Amino acid sequence: MTASFPIALTHGTGRKNTPELSDYDDVSEQWKETEFLADTDPNHVLAGAWEGEPGWVRFDSWPYTEICFIQSGRVEVEDATGRKEAFGAGDAFLIPVGFAGIWRTLEPTQKIFVGVPVSNP
Numbered sequence: 001m002t003a004s005f006p007i008a009l010t011h012g013t014g015r016k017n018t019p020e021l022s023d024y025d026d027v028s029e030q031w032k033e034t035e036f037l038a039d040t041d042p043n044h045v046l047a048g049a050w051e052g053e054p055g056w057v058r059f060d061s062w063p064y065t066e067i068c069f070i071q072s073g074r075v076e077v078e079d080a081t082g083r084k085e086a087f088g089a090g091d092a093f094l095i096p097v098g099f100a101g102i103w104r105t106l107e108p109t110q111k112i113f114v115g116v117p118v119s120n121p
Contacts, residue, residue: 007038009112011049014038024057031055033105046115052105062099064115068092073109078102 007014014036021027033052040047046064052073069092076086077093079101086106087093097118 007040007047009038009047009049011036011051011110014048025060026058028055028057031057031105044117046113046117048113049110050113051108051110053108054105056102056104058102060100062095062097064117065097066095066113066115068095069112071110071112073111074106075109075111076104076106078104 017035017037019033019035021031030053032055033050035048035050037046037048052075068087070087070089072089074086074088076084077095078084079099085093
């Protein structure tokens with residue numbers, strides 16, 4: 001798909017998606033998330049709005065580079081060595097492809113995200 005007009009990345013618009021829990025290596029019982037995906041070609045970019053409730057997920061290798069902008073709420077990211085960083089409203093950060101660690105949603109959170117898949121040469 002080639003967009004011919006700018007696409008808004010907002011909560012409640014786009015294709016509503018709830019990722020499968022099997023997408024993660026481990027997940028807390030209370031984990032809850034919803035995405036509102038923009039109509040893009042997922043082979044080139046994955047973008048949209050995300051909202052989540054307190055809980056956590058662990059992944060051994062994040063599948064793409066993801067740029068996150070926290071609109072409201074607070075999250076904490078912990079890498080495999082135990083290093084932690086918290087992010088709140090107004091913060092932007094990048095999760096690199098292959099990242100191993102835990103994403104904790106500390107309070108109800110909304111973010112805008114752009115994920116760029118690894119291209120195969």
